[in-house]
Amino acid sequence: MLIFREIARTGSIAGAARGLGWTQPAVSQHLRHLERQAGTPLVLRRPRGVQLTEAGRALLRHADAIATRVQAATADLEAMVQLRAGTVRLAAFPSAGATLIPAAMSLLAERHPGLDVRLRAAEPPQAVAQLDAGEVDLAITFTHAGQTPPGTGELTRIPAGQDPLRLVLPRTHPSAGPPDTPLDLRALADDTWIGGCERCTAHLLQTCELAGFTPDIRHGTDDYVLTQALIARGLAVGLLPQLALDAARDPRVAVRPALDVRPRTLYVLHHREAEQIPAVRSALRAILDITATHTPAPTG
Amino acid sequence: MLIFREIARTGSIAGAARGLGWTQPAVSQHLRHLERQAGTPLVLRRPRGVQLTEAGRALLRHADAIATRVQAATADLEAMVQLRAGTVRLAAFPSAGATLIPAAMSLLAERHPGLDVRLRAAEPPQAVAQLDAGEVDLAITFTHAGQTPPGTGELTRIPAGQDPLRLVLPRTHPSAGPPDTPLDLRALADDTWIGGCERCTAHLLQTCELAGFTPDIRHGTDDYVLTQALIARGLAVGLLPQLALDAARDPRVAVRPALDVRPRTLYVLHHREAEQIPAVRSALRAILDITATHTPAPTG
DNA sequence: CCTACCCCCAAGCCATACTTATGGCATGGA
């Protein structure tokens, strides 16, 4: 095709060969092959070169259109490679989606303004499911200490820092004391508790068992604003991740570090080959850049 | 390209291989090569097959458009090969253009209604020039006996019958006698003559010289209607080809065969390779079919 | 746990395609 266009452009087979950096017989053979499968001559051989036949002119029109399309295709792909275009779909758990991810998206937009980044909030199990279904490219998830990390088989799991858990109390609570002093869980053994998401509640139960008591969990929600509202009213105490508090801190609650409670670990998950996709790779980099500066590295 | 479309269509490399009649690694290698020059993965390999990436979807759109264009190109070319489309440009001298060629065009239109046949009138030298310039595909020409046939080198010349010359006289002329009885030129040695085109006049002169006299040529035109009008008025006698009389016979003139005057020979000329062009070949056939039935075969 | 499916990798063989070399043909100038 390209050969035929060059023949038409230069008006001779030898000229096309020069233009393509080939020898004259090579071009001649290609033309012959093309004419063979066309079933009709495409050019008339004249002493001073060649002249297109009607069929040749018809083919040339199509060849030009095809060349234009090929050029458009390569331009599109190149734009994606050069990160001037492309889409990345993210699934993140809410508290990360409200803190780390927006920061990463800003960073990414700064680095590559042409990228189209789309975020949807999803708890870890749902995020993994969406990743499996091909609905998102990256999943930002977490696991609490002692829980099995997500990602079955072909998913790549990248640790992305840790998120410490904080005890959240009513300001009026006897243990509401100095904010930066760690508080032993057992001080709240007789309080009313509010749990978080399913896995968070399970972790809370397990942690308290380790501390020697069974918490009286009467409320439950994965909404950290609701949780703090209840706590602010003195209706419960809770164990909230720092990210949730970063996202929305109710000024009416007291926060203290929890003694002997290990942080949750954040992960970014993706399909193994997805890292080769330029837009996905750059998004992953941006996320890891943000998490590296905003959360402590995982300890194990 | 086609391979990638098949992969996208079947959703797996192995499926594409089955569809193409190839083995799976062959398709895999092609895809790898395509991804290499694209610079980004085009599909994600999943356990149950593959899934197109964003770049893959973009490429697929272009590939579909290109495939459509390729299909259109092959359809166009096939239409030309099957004579459902195509153009033939003819140059013919006027008297043939008024008689044989219209008949041939009708025959051709009957055989291949889709063809676009275009005719322009041109005396033999001009017709050859137009053929050389690529302005027409076929030239219908003639030469009188003793003249050198046209066609220099790379042109193919096909004899297409002969066209006898007739003496044309006023009905009142003493020699106007029985129409089918040949008349000796010398009977008109003392008449006033009208010549035709340049080559026809030269032939007239030469023929009369051979007969032993020099004709008194006072008028000249290649318009055979005008010629007959002059003759009808008794202003001259002339030597006209039968085709010219077939085209327009003035009822006021007498026509007799000319004794010892050899007919002119008709030729169809074309570029050697032009015969491979379906539309041109079929037009040539039609013309030869007509001339074969309407004019005697050339004798030499 | 095993089978089936899909994909990748490595090695070998064959075909395609480009090259060099040669000849024919037409044009233009000495």
Place this chain on the structure above:
DNA sequence: TCCATGCCATAAGTATGGCTTGGGGGTAGG
């Protein structure tokens, strides 16, 4: 008229690329 120049076609050789076979890893489904 002869030679020189360009163009194209053909033929033969070589090498690159591409397809095949054989083997392995991994994941779903029975």
